[in-house]
Amino acid sequence: MSHRFAIPALFTGLIDDAAVFPPGNAAVPDAVAAHRVHRSAWYADLVGPLLLPVGRLSQVPAGEGPLRVGVIADTGVPAAVAVLDAPPPGLRPVQLEARVSGGADVERLADAVKRHGIPVFAEIPVDAAGDWLPELTGGGLVPKFRTGGLTADLFPSPRRLAEAITVCARAGTGFKLTAGLHHLARHTDPATGFTHHGFGNVLLAADQAHRSESVDSVTECLEIRDSTVVAARLRELLTAARPLWAGFGSCSIAEPLDDLTGLSLVHEEK
Secondary structure, three states: OOOEOOOOHHHOOOEEEOOOOOOOOOOHHHHHHHHHHHHHOOOHHHEEEEEEEHHHHHHOOOOOOOEEEEEEOOOOHHHHHHHHHOOOOOEEEEEEEEEOOOHHHHHHHHHHHHHHOOOEEEEOOHHHHHHHHHHHHHOOOEEEEEOOOOOHHHOOOHHHHHHHHHHHHHHOOOEEEEOOOOOOOOEEOOOOOOEEOOHHHHHHHHHHHHHHOOHHHHHHHHHOOOHHHHHHHHOOOOOOOOOOEEEEEEOOOHHHHHHHHHOOOOOOEO
């Protein structure tokens, strides 16, 4: 039976497949196999590339045809840029992500943007967006902020994240997020006690920042914990492309998809 993809514009390419990263920690061959399933499923338009660290690209099984990957600079910026220059057989790099520590990194990444014409995301501290942004945008780079991880200090407060999003809005640049965004609405994980941002909250926050650039109103969007309230507000935005937010990497595609289907924001059309 054939399927028609039914992912609204607001969610198109929202979730990059970070299956090999914590806490999922999938083996690369397993992640590749699962990613191919995602890319052929009815929700394929929701899913971006498979994110793979440079140091694990050699673990991709050979001979399985072209694979769109987001290259993660785990072994340094020069090695990641070298992958763009000479990709391993069967891999097609469609974006690059790297944590930057100084001007030399920014220059190398900016050069990669010019030569390869793909999105390059530079990870910076969420509370340093104002300091870094002029240099990043001058080189055609998009800032990336960490919104979760294995320790509580990696989860920025709603106000701090709102300030970073607002700085991007005022500069007219997009942003990407990584980690912790498995569910639609803000919530506290009973297993860890960590309070996670909701990806639905961020969608509302990005839209609000695009409209008004008010830190208070953006913060309010990030603080909503009722998923039905978040879903109701998102329904008003479904048909428009999302502003500012490039998307996020998640080790789970199933968890955010379950929230979207459970709240009738997406559904399979046969």
